[in-house]
Amino acid sequence: MFRSSDISYHIISLGCAKNLVDSERLHGLLRSSGFRFIERPEDADIVIINTCGFIEDAKRESIDVIFDALHDRDRYRTKQNRRNHPALGGHHFQRRVVVVGCLSQRYPLEIREEIPEIDLVYGLLDEQFVSVLADSFGIAVTRGHFVQEPLGPAAYRYIKISEGCSNNCSYCAIPLIRGPCICDPVESILDDCRRALASGAVELILVAQDCASYRSEGNRLPALVERIAALDGVRWIRLLYLHPDRVDEGIINLIRDNEKVVKYMDIPFQHASSRILQSMGRAGDFKGYRALVERIRETVPGVRLRSTFMVGYPGEEEEDFDELMRFITAMRIDRVGCFTYSPEENTRAALLGDTVPRYVKEDRHGILMEAQREISQDLMSRFIGTEVEVLVEEQVDSNTWIGRTAYDAPEIDGVFFLTADSISITSIVKATVVDAMEYDLIGIKE
Numbered sequence: 001m002f003r004s005s006d007i008s009y010h011i012i013s014l015g016c017a018k019n020l021v022d023s024e025r026l027h028g029l030l031r032s033s034g035f036r037f038i039e040r041p042e043d044a045d046i047v048i049i050n051t052c053g054f055i056e057d058a059k060r061e062s063i064d065v066i067f068d069a070l071h072d073r074d075r076y077r078t079k080q081n082r083r084n085h086p087a088l089g090g091h092h093f094q095r096r097v098v099v100v101g102c103l104s105q106r107y108p109l110e111i112r113e114e115i116p117e118i119d120l121v122y123g124l125l126d127e128q129f130v131s132v133l134a135d136s137f138g139i140a141v142t143r144g145h146f147v148q149e150p151l152g153p154a155a156y157r158y159i160k161i162s163e164g165c166s167n168n169c170s171y172c173a174i175p176l177i178r179g180p181c182i183c184d185p186v187e188s189i190l191d192d193c194r195r196a197l198a199s200g201a202v203e204l205i206l207v208a209q210d211c212a213s214y215r216s217e218g219n220r221l222p223a224l225v226e227r228i229a230a231l232d233g234v235r236w237i238r239l240l241y242l243h244p245d246r247v248d249e250g251i252i253n254l255i256r257d258n259e260k261v262v263k264y265m266d267i268p269f270q271h272a273s274s275r276i277l278q279s280m281g282r283a284g285d286f287k288g289y290r291a292l293v294e295r296i297r298e299t300v301p302g303v304r305l306r307s308t309f310m311v312g313y314p315g316e317e318e319e320d321f322d323e324l325m326r327f328i329t330a331m332r333i334d335r336v337g338c339f340t341y342s343p344e345e346n347t348r349a350a351l352l353g354d355t356v357p358r359y360v361k362e363d364r365h366g367i368l369m370e371a372q373r374e375i376s377q378d379l380m381s382r383f384i385g386t387e388v389e390v391l392v393e394e395q396v397d398s399n400t401w402i403g404r405t406a407y408d409a410p411e412i413d414g415v416f417f418l419t420a421d422s423i424s425i426t427s428i429v430k431a432t433v434v435d436a437m438e439y440d441l442i443g444i445k446e
Helices: 017-032 056-083 102-106 108-114 129-137 174-178 186-198 221-229 249-257 274-280 286-299 318-331 358-381
Strands: 008-013 046-051 096-101 156-160 203-207 236-240 264-266 304-311 335-340 387-397 400-405 416-419 428-436 441-444
Touching: 008 017, 017 046, 017 096, 017 129, 017 156, 017 203, 046 056, 046 102, 056 096, 056 102, 096 102, 096 129, 102 108, 102 174, 156 186, 186 203, 186 221, 203 221, 221 236, 221 249, 236 264, 249 286, 286 304, 286 318, 304 318, 304 358, 318 358, 335 358, 358 428, 387 416, 387 441, 416 428
Parallel strands: 008 046, 046 096, 156 203, 203 236, 264 304, 304 335, 416 441
Antiparallel strands: 387 400, 387 428, 400 416, 428 441
């Protein structure tokens, strides 16, 4: 029997921010159970891979990471066995690879059958996982106080406010993997926020499959956010993601009125053709989504919008794509992501067939993103000469820093290259923009 205090671990978190929250919670559970966190996966006794199974590219990435970890494990075991031959009395913990998360939740039997070398396959992370892991590997756990520390940068923390999704978009496998939307209680969310702030975070990023659907104990999203904004230490609150069919006046007014909520909205429109949106299971259309964008911009002056679009959905004809491009050029959304459709097993869209040829999907993706690059370059250039707030996250050299404005979500948007004499990481400073690139800004702190 091994003791947890003698066992080190490393967590590789793949996919979305919601997965990262799960990984951070697991990090806290392992730490409070006596296990030792280690920075480098190649040095860890147990490597835990929190997989993503949302789209085909994410599945491939997860599989590649699993095989890389297995290769490193086997190479290490070979060296370890040479050093600690049983005849010499060697008795050491054998390095393990553990696979958890969306991919293993969706395909548990297939993973066990096709990659039997994995030491433990588990589905979605929960509070039972640590006990299962310890029992599987003969580890005696030392229980302690729960701690929660970030696995990523300390300046911001993701706060998950619900699990699953009930929107049931035709192309999406999330309800199949994580089930219907279940919202966390307000007090539980507030506790997560307090821990994040105590660890040094100044920005709290609320994440869910659809934050706009939040309902708990009579509280909707605006009421929850008002409670969070009242906590000591919070400077910025960001909302990811808001389903366009659920964005109402309460949410728009919240972003207008609460000074701690950044003037930034991530609204995944996905398309603008009413025919395609109807097949996707969405109620919107070009006219309705245009009206929503205009209403938001009129109500919240200076707001910056981000959205995601899909090309190559089954049955997407040239006229559907043309309508999408008219929406892109007319609305001039600040930040845009685009991905090509890939069929997901057991979704309604998969029954329609993958009717758009791959080369057509890629052409449409290229056309959309090229148009958006021009829009982004123009919109970013308009910041030159203005003063913005920058959250400082990294020091490059003695007078160069990297941060983000309130108009940039981490990892998916641009960054701010800041020249300054002496500032602190996680501080929010005012800077003047002196130059702009397609997605990034350059400025100085006077």
